[in-house]
Structure formats: structure tokens, C-alpha cells
Amino acid sequence: MFNFKCFQATARSLTGWNQQQGSALIIALVFLLAMTLIGTTAMQGTSQQERMAGNFWDHNLAFQGAEGALSVARGIVDGTPPTSNPVQPSAQNLTWWNANATAITGYTDLATQPRYVIQNLGAAGTSSGSATFGAVTFPKCRVTARADGGTTSAVVILEEVVECAL
Template identity: 40%
Template structure:
């Protein structure tokens, strides 16, 4: 066998090996693109849930600000049906089911970065006696009112939802 016939017999194998290498590189590129797309979706979902959390926190602060006003504790503002998002749990003895579709919410300040206006509701809890003060015989014990504020908000899409609660003493 001479050198010319050996080189001629090997010409087809180079093409097959190159095609296999090209196929492997293509598969590697597709896997990298799929991973990149997944990471992009995860980053978007993380941002969406963060937006929902920030909007719920803003609604919670609006609820606390509302509780500092005189209108919040006006006579008849709280009732057992939760008209305008103000529930009197002390009178009814039943806590509010904030997951229920029939719950009454108060709208918070509208935000441009979320899909819906954040909301909050306020529950007036039973009166509490402050036992940390002096127990002198001629002094009555001080009582205080505790309120539970629940805020709910969605992110840029309605698929992410954040619910926060705080207690407020007045």
C-alpha cells in the first residue's frame, strides 16, 4: 500500500469526526441556553415576590398610620361585619379569615409597580390590662387597646402574593 492510497482512504473519516464534534458543541450550546433561560425566570420570580413584599409593607405602614388618626377609633368605626375593613374581634369573639373572598379590605395607596392596589384590614382585639404599672390600692389598672393590622399585596403579576401582619397598641 502506498502513501497515496492510505490518504485517500482516510478522507471520509475526517468529515464524520467533524460532524460528531459539531453535534456535541450544538448540544452543549443548547444546554447552556436552557440553563440561562431558567435562571432568568428565577430572577424574574424573585423580583416579583420582592415587589409584592414591599407593596404589602407599604400597605401595613398605611394601616398603622390610619390607626394614629382620630377617625380610626371613632365610636362605631369597628363592627363585627368589618365594614370598610375595620373588624371588632373583641365583640364578636371570632378572628377574621383574611384568606376568605368575602373579607372587607381597605385600599392602601396605589403603587405603579404592582398589578393591584395593596390592601389592609384592622382587627380590634379584646381590651388588655397593663399589669406592668404600680398595683397601689387606690389606683385603677390601666387598660389598653391592641389592634392587629393585616396587609396583602401582589407583585408585578398576580401570581405572587405577600401577606404581613403587625400589632398596634393605642
């Protein structure tokens, strides 16, 4: 025997498809749009963080190069007093730096090699001295170092005033 009741129920449920208006499709599309916006925002935040980390790395390379140049120049000042490079007001000019500064080598990750300038400031200070010898005047030198990072957009300039060797 064949049971027709199961076919009748199926036929009745099929007639319900004609009455739907597509609300499931609209809800799915809105949900997909929301997920797309969330994903796009997350990607933008991640790329911004990567750029900031890259800039920090670039600045850190420049700082290390400038510190190295400053250390080399300080070693020179401790050994011999500088006789050239008097104080120049244009020490911030890149052309002046390229013409007058001394480059150090060994930094392969930097865009350009770090440079330093030693400027003689003359007798710029005195110590309090002692009861036996009195006050002593020491010549001062300004040591300035400049370095670029991995690109020329990250520049670090360090400056230090030290006592020159006599």
C-alpha cells in the same frame, strides 16, 4: 526544460484520497454535536436564571406594596381606634379581602392595589405597669396587609399586632 518529477509526486498524493474512509467528517460531526449540547445546556441554565430573577422581582414588588399598606394602616391605628372589622377567621379568602379591605393607591407597578384590614382584638394584653399606677390594659389591633406583585401569582400578606390609640 520541463521537470516531470513534481507532477509525479502530485499524482501519487492524489491516489491517497481514494483510500480515506471519512474519519475527519465523523470527528467533525461528533465535535459539532458536543458543542450543540453544551450550548443548549447553557441556554437552558440562563433562561432558568432569568425566570428566577423575574419571580424574585415580582415577589419584591408585592412585599413593598404590602409594607406600604401596613404602614398606612398602622398610621390609622395610631390615630383612631377601629370600631369595625371584628376578627374574621376567613381573612385568607380573596373574596373576603375584596369585600372588606381598604385599598391604597399610588402603586402603578402592581397587578392590584394593596389592601389592608384593621381588626379590633379588644384588651388583649397588659403592661407590667409601675408602682404608682399599677398594671394597665391596652386594646390590641391586628393590622393585616395584602398585596399582589406585578402579576397575581406573587402574593404577600403581612400581619402585625399593635396597641390601639385610646
